[in-house]
Amino acid sequence: MKQKISDKVAERLQEMLKNQTWTAGDKLPPERDLAKQLGVSRPSLREALQKLVCAGLLTTRHGGGTFVQEKNQVNFIDPLLNMFQEQTEAKFDVLEVRHALEGTAAYYAALRHTEVDRQRIQHCFDYMIEMHGSPNPLDEAKADAQFHLAISEAAYNPVLQHIMKNLFSLLENSITHNLDKLYTLPKVFEPLSHQHERMMNKVLERDADGARRAAQEHLVFVGESLQQIERAESRKLHAVRSLPTL
Amino acid sequence: MKQKISDKVAERLQEMLKNQTWTAGDKLPPERDLAKQLGVSRPSLREALQKLVCAGLLTTRHGGGTFVQEKNQVNFIDPLLNMFQEQTEAKFDVLEVRHALEGTAAYYAALRHTEVDRQRIQHCFDYMIEMHGSPNPLDEAKADAQFHLAISEAAYNPVLQHIMKNLFSLLENSITHNLDKLYTLPKVFEPLSHQHERMMNKVLERDADGARRAAQEHLVFVGESLQQIERAESRKLHAVRSLPTL
DNA sequence: AGACTTAATTGGTATTACCAATAGGTGAGA
DNA sequence: TCTCACCTATTGGTAATACCAATTAAGTCT
Numbered sequence: 001m002k003q004k005i006s007d008k009v010a011e012r013l014q015e016m017l018k019n020q021t022w023t024a025g026d027k028l029p030p031e032r033d034l035a036k037q038l039g040v041s042r043p044s045l046r047e048a049l050q051k052l053v054c055a056g057l058l059t060t061r062h063g064g065g066t067f068v069q070e071k072n073q074v075n076f077i078d079p080l081l082n083m084f085q086e087q088t089e090a091k092f093d094v095l096e097v098r099h100a101l102e103g104t105a106a107y108y109a110a111l112r113h114t115e116v117d118r119q120r121i122q123h124c125f126d127y128m129i130e131m132h133g134s135p136n137p138l139d140e141a142k143a144d145a146q147f148h149l150a151i152s153e154a155a156y157n158p159v160l161q162h163i164m165k166n167l168f169s170l171l172e173n174s175i176t177h178n179l180d181k182l183y184t185l186p187k188v189f190e191p192l193s194h195q196h197e198r199m200m201n202k203v204l205e206r207d208a209d210g211a212r213r214a215a216q217e218h219l220v221f222v223g224e225s226l227q228q229i230e231r232a233e234s235r236k237l238h239a240v241r242s243l244p245t246l
Numbered sequence: 247m248k249q250k251i252s253d254k255v256a257e258r259l260q261e262m263l264k265n266q267t268w269t270a271g272d273k274l275p276p277e278r279d280l281a282k283q284l285g286v287s288r289p290s291l292r293e294a295l296q297k298l299v300c301a302g303l304l305t306t307r308h309g310g311g312t313f314v315q316e317k318n319q320v321n322f323i324d325p326l327l328n329m330f331q332e333q334t335e336a337k338f339d340v341l342e343v344r345h346a347l348e349g350t351a352a353y354y355a356a357l358r359h360t361e362v363d364r365q366r367i368q369h370c371f372d373y374m375i376e377m378h379g380s381p382n383p384l385d386e387a388k389a390d391a392q393f394h395l396a397i398s399e400a401a402y403n404p405v406l407q408h409i410m411k412n413l414f415s416l417l418e419n420s421i422t423h424n425l426d427k428l429y430t431l432p433k434v435f436e437p438l439s440h441q442h443e444r445m446m447n448k449v450l451e452r453d454a455d456g457a458r459r460a461a462q463e464h465l466v467f468v469g470e471s472l473q474q475i476e477r478a479e480s481r482k483l484h485a486v487r488s489l490p491t492l
Numbered sequence: 493a494g495a496c497t498t499a500a501t502t503g504g505t506a507t508t509a510c511c512a513a514t515a516g517g518t519g520a521g522a
Numbered sequence: 523t524c525t526c527a528c529c530t531a532t533t534g535g536t537a538a539t540a541c542c543a544a545t546t547a548a549g550t551c552t
Contacts, residue, residue, distance in 0.1 A: 004308075004504070006296070030533055041506040043289055046535090050252070050293050051300045062250075062534050063514030093405040096350060100406075104346040159339040160346075163409060250535070276502055287537040292504090308503050309545030 009040055009048035017057060017068065028058070028066040091226065094167055099219045101164060102148065106211035108155035110203045117154035118204055124150045125200050132189060147196065151203060151215075195221060255286055255294035263303060263314065274304070274312040337472065340413055345465045347410060348394065352457035354401035356449045363400035364450055370396045371446050378435060393442065397449060441467060 022028060029037065035045040049066060052058045060066045109117070128143040145168045152164045195218040202211035268274060275283065281291040295312060298304045306312045355363070374389040391414045398410045441464040448457035 006504085032533080043292075043507090044505060046289075047293060047296050047504095050296055054297045054300050060534065061514070063512070063532075065514090065533065093403045096354065096403055097347070097406050097409065100346045100350040101343070104342060108342065157339045157342050159413075160343050163343065167405075252535085278502080289538090290536060293535095306503065307545075309501080309543070311502065311545090 005040060006044045006047035006051075009038055009045060010051045012038065013048060013052060014057070017052075022068050024068050026068050028068070030065070092223070095219060095223050095226070098164075098167060099216060099223075101160060101167075102152065102215045102219060103212040105152035105155045105157075105160060105164065106199060106203055106215040107208045108157060108160075109151045109153075110206050110208040110211040112156045113154035113203065113206075117150070121147070121150045121154065121200055121203065125196060128196065129193065132193075147200075151199070154203070191221060192218075251286060252290050252293035252297075255284055255291060256297045258284065259294060259298060260303070263298075268314050270314050272314050274314070276311070338469070341465060341469050341472070344413060345462060345469075347406060347413075348398065348461045348465060349458040351398035351401045351403075351406060351410065352445060352449055352461040353454045354403060354406075355397045356452050356454040356457040358402045359400035359449065359452075363396070367393070367396045367400065367446055367449065371442060374442065375439065378439075397445070400449070437467060438464075 016022065028034060031042055031045055031049070035042045038045065049058060049060070053060060057069055058066055059069050113121070124143070124147040128140070128147050131140045131143040134140050149161075149164060149168060152161055155161070195214065199211065199214040199218055202214045262268065274280060277288055277291055277295070281288045284291065295304060295306070299306060303315055304312055305315050359367070370389070370393040374386070374393050377386045377389040380386050395407075395410060395414060398407055401407070441460065445457065445460040445464055448460045
């Protein structure tokens with residue numbers, strides 16, 4: 001199969017990014033120059049650029065220029081994951097995956113974390129406590145996500161870290177309204193906070209197996225709480241739905 | 247932040263795909279018509295289409311038309327995962343993640359698999375045995391991947407399934423040469439095959455915990471074998487490199 | 493009726509022009 | 523001299539148009 005030239009251009013650009021021709025934050029040459037330099041028309045170049053933008057490797061600012069995206073702030077969401085977020089069961093699916101991943105994340109974080117990670121984890125924990133009761137429940141949910149990401153970051157496994165990031169950004173997008181419901185339940189914050197603390201301590205004590213257990217117990221609790229909420233919601237719905245039949 | 251119009255068009259198209267305006271395999275209207283219909287210029291429409299193509303939702307055939315991609319044959323690889331495959335440690339990172347995911351995949355597969363899944367899993371297992379000693383070692387690696395995917399499919403968790411698919415396509419792309427080395431080692435095929443069989447049996451017996459254990463033991467073995475190969479390789483490299491210093 | 497040819501359809505690329513947002517420089521005013 | 527506003531050049535975004543290339547399908551010839 002012959003390749004489209006916009007694809008070839010995209011590959012060449014990706015090569016140049018890998019070869020550090022430009023590094024994070026750098027400004028690329030203007031489209032007109034770059035197109036001439038690569039020997040293609042501007043629309044073709046633009047299609048190639050669009051792909052890389054869509055892949056989260058570049059960003060463009062109208063009138064400003066085209067820049068290499070910092071690797072950290074990956075705002076890219078796997079488009080397929082995107083389609084899951086409608087189905088109501090998705091949050092339980094995500095929870096099952098997290099159950100699997102966070103256990104090992106905590107395990108390896110306990111083994112591999114450095115002093116810097118230790119400080120970041122503690123800071124995230126404190127911030128999470130601080131955010132409790134914030135007027136915007138979303139803040140608390142984000143702080144929670146940051147805490148979990150800080151731990152998985154300390155596992156020093158880029159593949160795992162990347163998947164976790166995508167999972168959380170998936171959650172943030174549309175399912176958060178269920179999470180903040182979770183936080184507002186009076187009987188839930190206490191055990192949640194306690195579980196977080198236990199998880200953090202096990203990691204920092206380098207007790208790998210204990211950390212894994214703590215993470216898994218935490219997610220079991222979250223899952224059960226979510227199911228309770230779900231059941232309550234469905235009871236409400238059924239009540240409403242059954243009215244017209246009377 | 248104001249949105250680019252190509253982004254808005256991409257969103258509208260995505261909406262239409264969700265709303266089943268066109269379903270899998272359908273042919274979209276020609277670009278010229280579609281552009282007029284949406285009230286944008288053809289280049290703008292094309293940029294939007296490119297994004298969806300890049301996301302794996304559409305395919306284009308030069309002179310033929312633009313078609314809605316079948317959901318199954320998602321040839322899409324997370325571009326960031328793509329960047330990992332160069333680093334030599336990546337395979338161990340992937341292995342750690344698989345260790346986490348395949349355990350729970352086997353666990354839930356044991357609980358949720360249907361008769362259809364049972365047949366598919368057995369078929370994949372038989373095919374994998376059949377492929378052993380194939381002239382092209384890649385075939386055997388692919389059969390292995392199919393077997394594992396069949397199990398994770400039986401877990402009926404789309405999020406998990408999607409991640410597993412991406413991980414395996416990542417492996418297939420560039421790290422396969424390590425996997426087939428694994429298969430060609432004489433002392434390895436026997437235990438590997440035995441582990442696969444045990445894993446399958448535990449799943450089909452609906453022994454969830456046993457299935458999880460079997461999956462994890464399998465991956466521990468794979469990891470150790472890979473490390474042995476790695477060490478052997480590095481010894482070779484060192485031997486070669488040290489020659490010039492003599 | 494079948495195979496080949498040809499023309500219409502349709503995606504891919506290039507050229508050009510113009511719009512819109514940003515950035516940087518320049519001049520006026522404090 | 524410093525600061526702020528304004529203006530202009532740079533640069534990404536959009537549009538219109540023409541032409542190329544691959545495919546498809548209709549039409550024609552054998």
